[in-house]
Amino acid sequence: MMLGMSLAAFTMVHVIISLTAIVAGLIVMFGMFGSRRMPGLTASFLTLTLLTSVTGFMFPFNGITPGILIGILSLVLLAIACFARYGMNLGGAWRWIYVLTALVSLYLNVFVLVVQSFLKVPTLHALAPSVPPAELPFAIVQGIVLVFFVVAIIGVMR
DSSP states (O other): OBTTBOHHHHHHHHHHHHHHHHHHHHHHHHHHHTTOOOHHHHHHHHHHHHHHHHHHTTSOOOSOOHHHHHHHHHHHHHHHHHIIIIISTTOTTHHHHHHHHHHHHHHHHHHHHHHHHHHHSHHHHHHSOSSSOOSHHHHHHHHHHHHHHHHHHHHHHO
8 A cells, every 4th residue: 555545456556657747748848949938837837747757756666766866866857956956047047947957857757767667568668578678679768768858858949
């Protein structure tokens, strides 16, 4: 039981939060190309991404896992992004610091989505059956995601 929910129900809540954070983050990212700030959606993206990491720490685990390390990194990046956005109002260098930290946090969520998809979706798992996935199809998808985010981050920062 976590927060009064079964593990299955808690997992579903975590997944819904994560997917909603990713969708909000992608909308915010594409808005950044047009210099649109979207304050409400930005706050939702940052809050939901924070909740994704926090709820991720509530799952039972033994020792330090890659997911825990990604969660810690995401929290550090989100703290910097929130400070840049709300504490420094995107002034001066804080604009590019915000863009970088917020979008790398989004990338980390998408990275985990791809990992979990290859672990949980039977068709994808058949393409990369090792745990964690390490086969070529998984590497290709993660490579495409990485290149997409590198290009997007560079494009937004310009």
